[in-house]
Amino acid sequence: MTSSARVLVVNAGSSSLKLRLLAGDDRVLGSVDLAVSGSSYDGLDAALHELTSTPDGAASGVDAVGHRIVHGGRQYDRAVRVDSRVWTDLEALVDLAPLHQPKSLAAFEAVSALLPEVPAVACFDTAFHATLPPAAATYPVPAAWREEHGVRRYGFHGLSHRYAARRAAELLGRDPAGLRVVTCHLGAGASLAAVHSGRSVDTTMGFTPLEGLMMATRSGSVDPGLVLWLQQHVGLSAAEIGDALEHRSGLLGLAGTADLREVTEKAGSDETARAALDVYLHRLRAGIAAMTAALSGVDAVVFTGGVGEHSAVVRAEAAAGLGYLGLAVDPARNAAADGDTDITAAGAAVSTLVVAAREDLEIAREVRHVLAP
DSSP: OOTTOOEEEEEEOSSEEEEEEEOTTOOEEEEEEEEEETTEETTHHHHHHHHHBOTTSOBOOOOEEEEEESOOTTTOSSOEEOOHHHHHHHHHTGGGSTTTHHHHHHHHHHHHHHSTTSOEEEEETTGGGGGOOHHHHOOSSOHHHHHHHOOSOOOOOHHHHHHHHHHHHHHHTOOSTTOEEEEEEESSSEEEEEEETTEEEEESOOSSTTSSSOOSSOOOSOOHHHHHHIIIIIOOOHHHHHHHHHHSOHHHHHHSOSOHHHHHHHTTTOHHHHHHHHHHHHHHHHHHHHHHHHHTSOSEEEEEHHHHHHOHHHHHHHHHTTGGGTOOBOHHHHHHOOSSEEOBOTTOSSEEEEOOOOHHHHHHHHHHHHTOO
């Protein structure tokens, strides 16, 4: 691939499909977001025509396609060009991410059918966390589970965490070598990563994206004994419990809404909303502290994702509870943060940054690396 190569980034989420066409210098040449209708994407043909054609209708060309794939399993610790063997492996991993992997694969099939001659690269959310040391990746469960069924902590949101950590080093003017960063990807789904010298050494999500922080509709970590008790004593099925923990818990379960903006707006006058926000912040602060332990300290904490970028309240209250680690945010900078911003208070020992989530840039970067001559 040349420096002028155009990469179409296909980011399939749970409720939308984001298409970004990036030039060789990472300028966004075109952008379309589509709603998911079941397992199909309404308007995909028209969107691809819009992105890949010049105003007079002539094809402007796409040199490569990069797909965000949620789960790479134990096989894939880096991006890879997709062929028939890789496709078979990806289909076999659906059971490990049944809510996310099918949508990623459906998007891959749809785009490939329209651009059959364009090389396609799978970029994995789990790959960044392949560097987790055994102590962080291993569950203390029977050997047969680990060896025969691949039970381990995989971690997710890796594309976002990798980009946020690298961008933090740029904003601080620091060499990534030796830099200790806690990246906070906070959105409808949420996770943290401990990043040392650009490598993930711990994270909050595990075998599935359900582990870790409290999220919009997901519970995050709960006592596994609770799940067993609900099955054995209440009579709930595994499917009923799974649906509740994935879709009816988190903010929605505590506050009646999955929108953190509504929760923070009501928190001053509504006890239920305040309680939900307190639980969210309690778990967030505990998670950040745990990540600093994995790093033996911290140089910077980075907020990214929809909540991380746009909720000054969450950033301020999270930092306020972690002052003992050296965090402090400047109120004015925090309130005015827009895009990539340093919101560190004067004299604070640890930098606090806001970084706009750009998974598209990370995917394009990985595509160019895979297809480099």
